[in-house]
Amino acid sequence: MRTFQNKLFFTLVTCLTWSVATLAKEVEDTKAWEKEVPENKQDLLAIQTKLQSVLTKAKEAVVAVQSGGGAGSGVIVSKDGLVLTAGHISGRPGRSVKIVLPDGRRVDAVTLGGSEISDSGMCRIKEEGEWPFSPMAEKGKSQVGDWCFALGHPGGFFEKRGMVMRIGRVIHKRHATLRTDCRLLGGDSGGPLFNLDGEVIGIHSRIAMTDDANFHAPIESYHEHWDLFKEGQMISRRDLQKGGFLGVGTEETEEGLKILDLVKESAADKGGILEADVIIAIDGEPIDSQEELFIVVGSREPDDEVVIDLRRGKKELTITLKLGKRPE
């Protein structure tokens, strides 16, 4: 009897120790800023400490962008002086703009490419040098719920005030837009949105009146067209509409970009695409959003031949078809 009790006790103790150990491990593993919501003061302090640990470095690469009439913000993302900003700040490629560094020093820059669709833009500092820069988050890293902070020069560059930081969370993320409750104001446009690892996850674009309607171009929109932007190419809606036309209405789903409707007699219809097909890739370029489809198809000419990989039910198939022209 005694031995049994001892055994039982031993087992209990082992179980308890084990569960305490797992519990402790879980607590350790779930970082405060990764929880659904911070639960207490310790969590808040952990978020604060994490933010402050990357803030000084993050601020070094934030600039003001001044051109003719307007002023915005930007962030340097390469040692040789590539600056990300908003598309409506950089505007047309090849323009001269001034970049104001955090210490107030002004240097010349030239605007490069961008996209009207996501409101992304780029400039390059002309002067040679080793510029302080911030890393960009990898594609798909930022998620709804992430804690983040906005930096920028709301109202313009003021040396005594310096740049302004605001905290918030990612509320919504779509292909061409990221929404947060980091409050923004005019002058912030083009400034960076950082995650708590100090990586740029978005560029400030626009606001609506309410507290949590602040919109940013996701960093993915830069990754996607990196070379195009660097070469000074603009992605404009109007240009793309003049390009090739497939003739499909689509929906972004978990499985991919699903065809909802077909324009009768369009390239898609004639080429044998069916409703409920899922587009996987066009000419080998993976497609999973409406914007990507719009850009890839629109940047081809009408009458260009394209190879489309599709999923139909469980089958995968490849269709080659000739693009058409967008109806007037």
Added chain:
Amino acid sequence: MQTPLQRLFNQLPMVCLFLFIPSLTHLQAIDLLPVEERRNGRETLDAFEEASKAGFRSTVRLVSKGRTLALGTIITSKGHVITKASSSIGVQEATLADGTSYKIRTMGIDKETDLALLKMKRAKDLSPVTWSEGNDPGEGSWLVSADPTLKRLKVGVIGAKSRPIDRIGGVIGVILGRDGEEMGGVMIQRIMPRSAGATAGLENADIITSVEGQKVTAREKVIELVGANDPGEIVDIQVKRGESLLSFRVTLGHRSVAFQMLDRNARMSGPVSKRKDNFPMVIQHDVSLPPTAMGGPVLNLDGKALGINVARVDRVTTYALPAKFVRGIFKKLRRPKPKGE
């Protein structure tokens, strides 16, 4: 028999429809962060419990005719309250978070910091704020303030360098046009609606000939003479209108208010404080408060007050006057004025 063009034309409404379908269907699958989990969401605010208890205990609503004009910060257990002077003109009552109301009297006003010292009559055993003794905790530190209902909190962080804010003089609220000797003064090109000048009776195309008795023929001189006065102060303006010479006494307004309609950022900011300049030192933070929440304390996570909110500046900015200055003003205003002053 239809031509292909006619067929296309018939299909056009459908093409338009396609553009809408994706966005509609998307709404159902939308991945939105629930409101409760956002920065100022209910679940997030629960984590600020310690600070919120302290905040609600030591903040009062300053009420006039049933309307909350500002908040106040309880400084002593006997009901001394510090608030923003220009926001709390005419308040009659101070109401605690639990609903208890006290009549108040004003003990003094410090124009420089725009603070007023009030006394809640017959108050005792109240919970005054505990001031934070440490240094400026720095950018990125969490802050908490009560909103004007004293039922909800708003949270944010210190967001810029603590610094003095320069004075901005009062304005007539006009855009000045042509000037010079031959004009005989400075023309008012455009008068802002409801501005100080409009209220006083100035009109477009009036030519300002003198300010405070001094002849003016240059725009800069008008700006200098007017701007030497603070908002709320009265300035004598003489103008030539046609053949007649007219005199006006203009009670100056605030620059940011007068020119609000020309400023897109001001329009996107909603209501802001009138006086938001000329402070010896401010802590800048992003706690999203309406101007009627000024005068209340801004607290750290331990519930200690770092200072008092003194100005809602724009959509992204609130200024707080640091505790050190508030305590100094309290000492100064509490001391009864010597007789015969």
